[in-house]
Amino acid sequence: MDRALLEALNGERAQRRAAVVVTKIASGTQRLVREAEITADPLSEAIEKTIRSGKSGIVETDDGEVFLNVHLPPARIVAIGAVHISQALAPMAKIAGFDIEIIDPRTAFASAERFPNVALHATWPEDVLKERPFDPYTAVCVITHDPKIDDFPLIAALKTGCFYVGALGSRKTHAKRVERLTEAGLSPAAIARIEAPIGADIGAANPGEIAVAILASVIEAFRKRKMFAERRGETEAA
Amino acid sequence: MAEPNVQNLDVLTTAERWAGEGRAIALATVVETWGSAPRPTGSHLVIDADGNFEGSVSGGCVEGAVVSEALDVIDAGVAKMLEFGVADETAWRVGLSCGGRIRVYVEKVN
Structure with missing residues (x-):
């Protein structure tokens, strides 16, 4: 060579x-x-x-x-929200072989003390994505519950064709989210790609368990090659 | 908790760094597997002229043999194809205890 x-x-x-x-x-x-x-x-x-x-x-x-x-690019997980779940998800994701990054503009949450040895962006997703856009080999987990923070990266993830897109929130929260995304012009098929409630249905009840559930869903989407539109049952990316 | 430095585990980055340091190196790549093989096709092992190596082409079963063949490849500059099968003293010098078979391509990095 x-x-x-x-x-x-x-x-x-x-x-x-x-x-x-x-x-x-x-x-x-x-x-x-x-x-x-x-x-x-x-x-x-x-x-x-x-x-x-x-x-x-x-x-x-x-x-x-x-x-x-x-x-192929190594699979990467981007978590929107430096919350309790992300604190559990970050080390688990690394052990499972994923790169992980966390974005949260709320500096009280996104502190190096809470997230040692993790790629952490204490700024708005809009600003991070300008420098480091999503790609199909990225899994995006939005877990702040706050539309001001969550919606922009959620829409970006769907438009990019990220291999996994999940959003935390109750069914009621998600129904409101669907309304906002529809208003933003996303197709029902694109919106249907969001896993909500987020994570595998294992009855996860605390942050550590929810992190396991999220990671299980991400691994499933990765191994089923959902970074390719036709593997998601689409003819082209949403 | 000590965590492995993932940066150091990337074989091709290590290869580029070693080459940049002026070390003569060879790259070994699993190109074909049959049956139960420990590492998938495309897996790399990088070897320098002193026998230092990073990466893996098996679960540690045949790396020793690959390293010694790589030293020849670094000397001669000619690529080699190696094949390893089931560990069996009569048929193979070294082999895979898992029962699979692998082909490993060893080339010099120029």
């Missing part, structure tokens, strides 16, 4: 973009195919399939064996 290729690959990974390293086994020749270059690539069909499944492997071509090594 050329160092230039290695550096370019790591660059794509740092930018949270999918990339595939194509290696001809017999000759050892290699090339990097970036997300945006896939459709124009001679092996586009095989590469697409590899990206969809997330599984690297050897394909037989006219040139002999070719190894496709797919590098």
Whole structure:
């Protein structure tokens, strides 16, 4: 492998973009195919399939064996709300292998003391998303209950096609939320993607249990490849 | 509570850093698996000329053999394909106790 290729690959990974390293086994020749270059690539069909499944492997071509090594962005959880549930969710998410970030403009909640060793943004989601937008490999959990904080990232998550979108709140709270999102112009299908009440239905009753329920839902959506619109039963992203 | 530094666990970032330090390195990649294999295709192990390594291509069963082959690859500059099967002293020098089979591609990083 050329160092230039290695550096370019790591660059794509740092930018949270999918990339595939194509290696001809017999000759050892290699090339990097970036997300945006896939459709124009001679092996586009095989590469697409590899990206969809997330599984690297050897394909037989006219040139002999070719190894496709797919590098997808690591799954990331963004929690809107530096609340009690997030304090439990942050260490659990890390143990399960997810990157986690927490956003909450209320500085009393979003303090380093409450969230040691966690990527914490004590500012409005609008400002964070300008610098670090959501992508399909992001799970978004909105858990402040406050529409002023929750609604913007919720709409952004649905428009981006994030692989998981969940919102905390009672059925009554969610009914009001649905009204606001409908007024904001979101389709019923898009709104239906929100998991509310948030998390797997395990009767979770306290912050730690709710964090487990949320993580279970996120893992299910991740393993069922919900970052791809067709795997959500859509022809294209909402 | 001590937590592993996830940054250090990223093999390709480690490879880039080692190459940047002027170390001669090889990259080993699982390209094919059959049956029960401990690490999925695409898994990497990076090795330097002194035999230091990061990452994994199995559950620790064949890394030793891969590292020694990688030293040859670093010397000769020619990529190699290795194959490991079930641990069996008569058939394999080293192998996988889990009963699977893997192919590992070892290449020099230039």
